[in-house]
Amino acid sequence: MTTTPDTITAYRESLVLHLRLQEVPPDRIGEIVAEVESHVADTGEDPTEAFGTPRDYAAGLTDEHRKPPWWWTTTTLVLAAAAGWLSGRGAFPLLRAEPYLGRSGWLWLATGLVLGVPPAWMVGRRARQVLDPRTGQPLVATPRWAPLVFFAIPFAIVLVGWVAIELAN
Amino acid sequence: MTEDDVPTEWLRAVLPLAVLAVVAEEETYGYAVAQRLQAGGLGAVKGGTLYPVLNRLEAEGLLTSSWREGVGGPGRKFFAVTAAGRDSLDRRSAAWHTFTERAGGLLPDPRSTR
Structure with a gap:
Protein backbone atom coordinates (compact mmCIF):
# COMPACT_ATOMS: atom_id res chain seq x y z
CA MET A 1 0.00 0.00 0.00
CA THR A 2 1.36 3.43 -0.86
CA THR A 3 1.22 6.19 1.74
CA THR A 4 0.59 9.64 0.31
CA PRO A 5 0.46 12.98 2.18
CA ASP A 6 -3.31 12.86 1.53
CA THR A 7 -3.62 9.54 3.37
CA ILE A 8 -1.77 11.06 6.35
CA THR A 9 -3.92 14.22 6.37
CA ALA A 10 -7.15 12.24 6.13
CA TYR A 11 -6.03 9.94 8.96
CA ARG A 12 -4.97 12.92 11.09
CA GLU A 13 -8.30 14.72 10.68
CA SER A 14 -10.30 11.59 11.41
CA LEU A 15 -8.17 10.68 14.46
CA VAL A 16 -8.48 14.22 15.90
CA LEU A 17 -12.26 14.02 15.46
CA HIS A 18 -12.59 10.63 17.16
CA LEU A 19 -10.31 11.63 20.03
CA ARG A 20 -12.40 14.79 20.46
CA LEU A 21 -15.51 12.60 20.64
CA GLN A 22 -13.79 10.55 23.38
CA GLU A 23 -13.21 13.91 25.14
CA VAL A 24 -9.45 13.39 25.30
CA PRO A 25 -7.73 16.65 26.42
CA PRO A 26 -6.36 18.65 23.43
CA ASP A 27 -2.70 18.41 24.52
CA ARG A 28 -2.95 14.61 24.66
CA ILE A 29 -4.60 14.57 21.21
CA GLY A 30 -1.59 16.47 19.83
CA GLU A 31 0.80 13.90 21.33
CA ILE A 32 -1.15 10.89 20.07
CA VAL A 33 -1.44 12.24 16.51
CA ALA A 34 2.23 13.26 16.37
CA GLU A 35 3.25 9.76 17.56
CA VAL A 36 1.28 8.17 14.72
CA GLU A 37 2.75 10.48 12.09
CA SER A 38 6.30 10.21 13.38
CA HIS A 39 6.02 6.40 13.48
CA VAL A 40 4.68 5.94 9.94
CA ALA A 41 7.28 8.44 8.66
CA ASP A 42 9.91 5.99 10.01
CA THR A 43 8.28 2.76 8.84
CA GLY A 44 6.65 3.94 5.60
CA GLU A 45 3.51 2.04 6.64
CA ASP A 46 -0.04 3.14 5.99
CA PRO A 47 -1.36 4.62 9.29
CA THR A 48 -4.44 2.36 9.23
CA GLU A 49 -2.22 -0.68 8.79
CA ALA A 50 0.01 0.25 11.75
CA PHE A 51 -2.58 1.71 14.16
CA GLY A 52 -5.97 0.44 12.94
CA THR A 53 -8.79 2.75 11.88
CA PRO A 54 -8.90 6.15 13.65
CA ARG A 55 -12.18 5.13 15.31
CA ASP A 56 -10.75 1.88 16.71
CA TYR A 57 -7.47 3.45 17.80
CA ALA A 58 -9.29 6.29 19.60
CA ALA A 59 -11.70 3.80 21.22
CA GLY A 60 -8.80 1.60 22.35
CA LEU A 61 -7.29 4.52 24.26
CA THR A 62 -10.36 4.96 26.47
CA ASP A 63 -8.92 3.03 29.41
CA GLU A 64 -6.10 5.58 29.36
CA HIS A 65 -8.45 8.58 29.11
CA ARG A 66 -11.67 8.24 31.03
CA LYS A 67 -14.51 10.36 29.77
CA PRO A 68 -15.77 12.99 32.22
CA PRO A 69 -18.71 11.62 34.29
CA VAL A 130 -4.92 20.90 19.17
CA LEU A 131 -1.23 21.84 18.83
CA ASP A 132 1.44 19.71 17.21
CA PRO A 133 4.07 19.08 19.94
CA ARG A 134 6.76 18.95 17.22
CA THR A 135 6.12 22.44 15.87
CA GLY A 136 3.78 24.20 18.31
CA GLN A 137 1.49 24.93 15.34
CA PRO A 138 -2.21 23.95 15.22
CA MET B 1 2.02 -24.43 16.48
CA THR B 2 5.73 -23.85 16.02
CA GLU B 3 8.09 -22.73 18.76
CA ASP B 4 8.10 -19.16 17.45
CA ASP B 5 4.33 -18.89 17.24
CA VAL B 6 3.26 -17.69 20.69
CA PRO B 7 -0.28 -16.73 21.78
CA THR B 8 -0.95 -12.99 21.79
CA GLU B 9 -1.89 -13.09 25.51
CA TRP B 10 1.69 -14.06 26.34
CA LEU B 11 3.00 -11.14 24.33
CA ARG B 12 0.51 -8.77 25.99
CA ALA B 13 1.69 -9.94 29.41
CA VAL B 14 5.39 -9.44 28.78
CA LEU B 15 5.28 -6.41 26.44
CA PRO B 16 5.30 -3.61 29.07
CA LEU B 17 8.26 -5.21 30.82
CA ALA B 18 10.10 -5.86 27.52
CA VAL B 19 9.51 -2.26 26.35
CA LEU B 20 10.74 -0.93 29.69
CA ALA B 21 13.86 -3.11 29.36
CA VAL B 22 14.57 -1.83 25.82
CA VAL B 23 14.23 1.82 26.85
CA ALA B 24 16.39 1.14 29.93
CA GLU B 25 19.22 -0.04 27.62
CA GLU B 26 19.36 3.41 26.02
CA GLU B 27 17.18 6.44 25.36
CA THR B 28 15.25 5.63 22.20
CA TYR B 29 12.13 6.26 20.10
CA GLY B 30 9.09 4.17 19.14
CA TYR B 31 10.19 2.67 15.84
CA ALA B 32 13.60 1.72 17.26
CA VAL B 33 11.87 -0.01 20.20
CA ALA B 34 9.73 -2.00 17.71
CA GLN B 35 12.85 -3.03 15.77
CA ARG B 36 14.64 -4.07 18.96
CA LEU B 37 11.64 -6.19 20.05
CA GLN B 38 11.55 -7.87 16.64
CA ALA B 39 15.30 -8.52 16.72
CA GLY B 40 14.81 -9.96 20.22
CA GLY B 41 12.38 -12.51 18.77
CA LEU B 42 9.06 -11.08 19.95
CA GLY B 43 7.80 -10.56 16.39
CA ALA B 44 6.50 -7.40 14.70
CA VAL B 45 4.75 -5.16 17.25
CA LYS B 46 2.36 -2.71 15.57
CA GLY B 47 2.42 1.01 16.39
CA GLY B 48 -1.16 0.75 17.63
CA THR B 49 0.00 -1.71 20.31
CA LEU B 50 3.36 -0.15 21.14
CA TYR B 51 2.49 3.52 21.79
CA PRO B 52 -0.30 2.86 24.32
CA VAL B 53 2.23 0.72 26.25
CA LEU B 54 4.88 3.48 26.12
CA ASN B 55 2.32 6.08 27.23
CA ARG B 56 1.07 3.93 30.09
CA LEU B 57 4.65 3.44 31.31
CA GLU B 58 5.12 7.20 31.13
CA ALA B 59 1.85 7.84 32.99
CA GLU B 60 3.12 5.46 35.72
CA GLY B 61 6.26 7.59 36.00
CA LEU B 62 8.58 4.82 34.76
CA LEU B 63 9.54 6.68 31.56
CA THR B 64 9.87 10.30 30.47
CA SER B 65 9.53 11.56 26.92
CA SER B 66 10.63 14.54 24.84
CA TRP B 67 10.26 15.52 21.20
CA ARG B 68 13.46 16.04 19.25
CA GLU B 69 13.94 17.24 15.73
CA GLY B 70 14.99 14.54 13.31
CA VAL B 71 17.83 15.03 10.82
CA GLY B 72 15.99 16.50 7.84
CA GLY B 73 12.89 14.55 8.84
CA PRO B 74 9.97 14.97 11.20
CA GLY B 75 10.46 15.09 14.96
CA ARG B 76 10.73 11.93 17.00
CA LYS B 77 9.52 11.27 20.51
CA PHE B 78 12.38 9.93 22.60
CA PHE B 79 11.76 7.90 25.72
CA ALA B 80 14.14 7.58 28.67
CA VAL B 81 13.88 5.45 31.81
CA THR B 82 13.45 7.14 35.20
CA ALA B 83 14.96 5.98 38.51
CA ALA B 84 11.54 4.56 39.43
CA GLY B 85 11.47 2.80 36.05
CA ARG B 86 14.85 1.15 36.65
CA ASP B 87 13.75 0.07 40.10
CA SER B 88 10.48 -1.33 38.73
CA LEU B 89 12.34 -3.13 35.93
CA ASP B 90 14.65 -4.87 38.43
CA ARG B 91 11.80 -5.98 40.68
CA ARG B 92 9.45 -7.05 37.91
CA SER B 93 12.20 -8.88 35.99
CA ALA B 94 13.06 -10.89 39.11
CA ALA B 95 9.37 -11.69 39.62
CA TRP B 96 9.00 -12.64 35.95
CA HIS B 97 11.92 -15.09 36.08
CA THR B 98 10.58 -16.70 39.27
CA PHE B 99 7.14 -16.97 37.66
CA THR B 100 8.38 -18.52 34.40
CA GLU B 101 10.61 -20.98 36.27
CA ARG B 102 7.67 -22.14 38.39
CA ALA B 103 5.39 -22.37 35.35
CA GLY B 104 8.15 -24.20 33.47
CA GLY B 105 8.46 -26.69 36.33
CA LEU B 106 4.82 -27.69 35.82
CA LEU B 107 5.10 -28.14 32.07
CA PRO B 108 6.52 -31.14 30.20
CA ASP B 109 9.74 -30.32 28.35
CA PRO B 110 9.68 -31.93 24.88
CA ARG B 111 13.39 -31.20 24.45
CA SER B 112 14.45 -33.39 27.42
CA THR B 113 11.76 -36.10 27.14
CA ARG B 114 12.27 -36.53 23.39
Missing part, protein backbone atom coordinates in the same frame (compact mmCIF):
# COMPACT_ATOMS: atom_id res chain seq x y z
CA TRP A 70 -22.25 12.15 32.95
CA TRP A 71 -23.13 14.71 35.66
CA TRP A 72 -20.26 16.90 34.47
CA THR A 73 -21.80 17.21 31.01
CA THR A 74 -25.30 17.54 32.49
CA THR A 75 -24.20 20.35 34.84
CA THR A 76 -22.57 22.16 31.92
CA LEU A 77 -25.71 21.84 29.81
CA VAL A 78 -28.10 22.91 32.62
CA LEU A 79 -25.94 25.93 33.51
CA ALA A 80 -25.57 26.92 29.85
CA ALA A 81 -29.35 26.62 29.30
CA ALA A 82 -30.09 28.68 32.45
CA ALA A 83 -27.52 31.30 31.38
CA GLY A 84 -29.01 31.52 27.90
CA TRP A 85 -32.57 31.75 29.19
CA LEU A 86 -31.76 34.45 31.79
CA SER A 87 -29.70 36.49 29.29
CA GLY A 88 -32.57 36.35 26.80
CA ARG A 89 -35.04 37.17 29.59
CA GLY A 90 -32.92 40.24 30.36
CA ALA A 91 -32.28 41.29 26.77
CA PHE A 92 -35.96 41.48 25.82
CA PRO A 93 -37.01 43.95 28.58
CA LEU A 94 -33.89 46.02 27.81
CA LEU A 95 -34.75 46.25 24.12
CA ARG A 96 -38.42 47.00 24.94
CA ALA A 97 -37.45 49.37 27.79
CA GLU A 98 -39.74 47.67 30.35
CA PRO A 99 -38.96 45.55 33.47
CA TYR A 100 -39.52 41.78 33.70
CA LEU A 101 -41.30 40.53 36.89
CA GLY A 102 -40.62 43.94 38.38
CA ARG A 103 -36.86 43.72 37.93
CA SER A 104 -34.65 45.64 35.50
CA GLY A 105 -33.52 43.77 32.39
CA TRP A 106 -29.94 44.51 33.42
CA LEU A 107 -30.33 42.35 36.56
CA TRP A 108 -31.59 39.34 34.55
CA LEU A 109 -28.90 39.83 31.92
CA ALA A 110 -26.11 40.12 34.52
CA THR A 111 -27.31 36.98 36.37
CA GLY A 112 -27.39 35.10 33.05
CA LEU A 113 -23.87 36.19 32.13
CA VAL A 114 -22.46 35.24 35.55
CA LEU A 115 -24.11 31.80 35.37
CA GLY A 116 -22.65 31.42 31.88
CA VAL A 117 -19.04 31.74 33.04
CA PRO A 118 -18.53 28.13 34.33
CA PRO A 119 -20.05 26.38 31.27
CA ALA A 120 -18.18 28.73 28.90
CA TRP A 121 -14.96 27.85 30.70
CA MET A 122 -15.72 24.09 30.57
CA VAL A 123 -16.58 24.19 26.88
CA GLY A 124 -13.59 26.43 26.12
CA ARG A 125 -11.21 24.04 27.88
CA ARG A 126 -12.41 21.08 25.78
CA ALA A 127 -12.54 23.12 22.58
CA ARG A 128 -8.94 24.42 22.79
CA GLN A 129 -6.94 24.07 19.61
CA LEU A 139 -2.68 20.39 13.87
CA VAL A 140 -6.04 21.10 12.27
CA ALA A 141 -6.97 24.54 11.01
CA THR A 142 -10.01 26.01 12.81
CA PRO A 143 -11.75 28.89 10.99
CA ARG A 144 -11.31 32.21 12.81
CA TRP A 145 -15.07 32.79 12.76
CA ALA A 146 -15.82 29.53 14.66
CA PRO A 147 -15.93 31.10 18.19
CA LEU A 148 -18.02 34.00 16.85
CA VAL A 149 -20.78 31.62 15.76
CA PHE A 150 -20.97 30.37 19.35
CA PHE A 151 -22.01 33.86 20.53
CA ALA A 152 -23.79 34.99 17.36
CA ILE A 153 -26.52 32.32 17.52
CA PRO A 154 -28.13 33.34 20.88
CA PHE A 155 -27.68 37.00 19.93
CA ALA A 156 -29.50 36.41 16.63
CA ILE A 157 -32.36 34.57 18.39
CA VAL A 158 -32.97 37.53 20.75
CA LEU A 159 -32.77 39.99 17.87
CA VAL A 160 -35.21 38.04 15.67
CA GLY A 161 -37.64 37.73 18.62
CA TRP A 162 -37.47 41.43 19.32
CA VAL A 163 -38.00 42.36 15.66
CA ALA A 164 -41.00 39.96 15.52
CA ILE A 165 -42.57 41.55 18.63
CA GLU A 166 -41.98 45.09 17.31
CA LEU A 167 -43.56 44.21 13.98
CA ALA A 168 -46.56 42.59 15.71
CA ASN A 169 -47.13 45.80 17.65
